[in-house]
Amino acid sequence: MLAETKFAAEPLARPALGEPYLLTPGPLTTAYSVKQAMLRDWGSWDGDFRAMTSDMRRRLLALTGDTNGEFDCVPMQGSGSFCVEAMLGSFVPRDGKVLVLANGAYGLRAAQTMQYLGRAYTLIDKGDYLPPRGDEVAAALEADHAITHVIAIHCETSSGILNPVAEIAEAVHAKGRKLLVDSMSAFGAVALDVNEIRYEAMVSSANKCIEGVPGFGFIIARKSELEAAKGRSHSLSLDVHAQWAHMNKTGQWRYTPPTHVVAAFLEALRQHEAEGGVAGRGARYTRNRDVMVSGMRELGFETLLKDRWLSPIIVTFFNPAHANFAFDRFYELMKDKGFIIYPGKLTVVDSFRVGCIGQMDEHVMRRVVEAAAQSLDEMGVDTAAPPAAAIAERAKLAA
Template sequence: MFADKLILRIPGPTPIPPRVQQAMNHPMVGHRSGLFSNLFVKTAERLKPIFGTEQDVYIIAGSGTSALEMGVVNTLQPQDEAVVLVSGAFGERFAKICERYGIIAHRLEVPWGDAVTPELLAAYLQDKPQVKAVFATYCETSTGVLNPVRELAQVVREKSDALFIVDGVSCLGAVECQMDEWGIDILVTGSQKALMLPTGLAFLAASERAWKVIEANQAPSFYLDLRAYRKSLADRTTPYTPAVSLIFGLEESLNMIEEEGLPQIIKRHELMRDMTRAAIQALGLPLMTADRYAAPTVTSVNPQGAFDPEQLRKTLNGKHNVVIAGGQGHLKGKIFRIGHMGYCEPLDVITVISALEMSLKQIGADVELGTGVKAAQEVLINHV
């Protein structure tokens, strides 16, 4: 096997397109130069359709978690109350960030693998009039659930005066998102998922409603103070040193997104989801999520003791150069997850399913070779 032909199918970081890699090799430029200013402002503007907003999108040199923390620290004060929707590890992360800043986090928890429904949220908000923000995860990476944020946003508007703050790290750029129309107040994402970039950039947009709260809030942070980013963007720059090479890569990634078109990108991800799920079901393996809430970017499988998921992952990597993800939190060692987002197309899914079948056979699982591949192929062939 060729070491440089690693097939990376985890839910992030995701593979980098060669043309994006090449763009990042651009000779270094001054981060306060006119050349970089023009590049930075243009790329920030071009992010707006991905968010579904007319608001400015701020680019932060940091991981997606830095933007999650921004959403907390810029809107809430110690002892403020918030509701955090927890359907997996990243909903729990939002709650932990809140608690680190002394915020009272009311967890609305559902079993991992389930989605938070509008009905559950409406009932939960009834006796919590003091809540100032509701935090949700659009795609819960740890389980493969796509929470219904459009409907959840409507509930927040109808049942409270709270801000609605959404983690879109694992799906933005691969799913429909209309931040302004749906009533999302703060939306964040990261570079290393559907945007086809290395780790290191985070992105955040805030509604006018959110900005009224942010301007009145005493953010106990220096680097994550959103007001500094707003002021600097108006001056066509950043408050602190940006990740220059990643911005060159972002420009090329946006070129690719615009060439394919967001509607087609969304359809491609839905197709890859459907192919993967059909294959897993044909192999007789239990999926963690219901079809209705299945994420187009990652599929989680719970073999329920039929075999060791970690042995499967080790075999996939060692014998076939394919890397998939394991479980997180209490699911560590119990499930496996297949990422299918960003620089990924239907034939890549066929390759991974084929390697998965061989690896299952090699660890002694009761599968028939070709069963999953056939099911995925049929979905692809019948796709209109």
């Protein structure tokens, strides 16, 4: 049974200009006021914009629970993957070795990044159905003393698994290694408190749970790690230490910043705070998930994951077995009704994903279920039950 979450907000407004809702893990549906914040031009060197950057860094640090000044926030231009590469290239020494924890596309992308960096790594690949666990991590670290760092994906959005980062962090710290966290799709809605979870650095993006727009990400790291990163980076533009040092010295980004995106993000941060911060945002997303999953299951859809591992970020469903079901047609019918869903990213079975994040609430999610029911009816699909082979594969791999 999925957890019930209190949520008493009024229905959120339809996106501006008749836009469809983006049921994706980012970019996502943003508030109209966030869009409006991009209507003004800002000088990247001007004092007003420098003050905006400083305010943004301060607000992001506050979300981690750091009250001792041990961490700092370094925004970086580019997509989330740019920032993950920046983190790995800056914090892992050239003679270091990373244990990559993968259970989907984004863990595997971290491994691919290590290949491009030409730095040593080893991989625990759990497939699509299960998370890496603390005892597995501890065993791997005990077996290979060359490993210096571990990278974990907080929420693996290719499947929707919310990984047990606290458990992993405890194992890593107990073995005297350093944890790096890709919290791209979870930070801002799932707690990552430095007082409860030991990590050296984490990375996230503007266009995820804070509900900003794409254009930059940010690394939050211990100052001691930032200082040690000097001269390590493989890249001029992705050098986290250089960005940090320049920003602290001048208040400016080293290279042209996404000024309009920063302005929008500050508005998104203000809304995030007004909603109740991480706890408030996470409660809304959890309610979104619970309402949507319950309704989809009533239609016959099956989730890839058991309830225990379902994140409040995005949920993966098996494609129906019915002969009349075709995902491309289903996608277009859902879009016609105002909802853009996400294709699957699994290698073993056919699937699709429905995001729970963005400017949406439980009232919208009920409409999503209604749209799915109508779309199935228009396709002549009388049940959304998945193929027996998909259920068997899940049982085998999740055993």
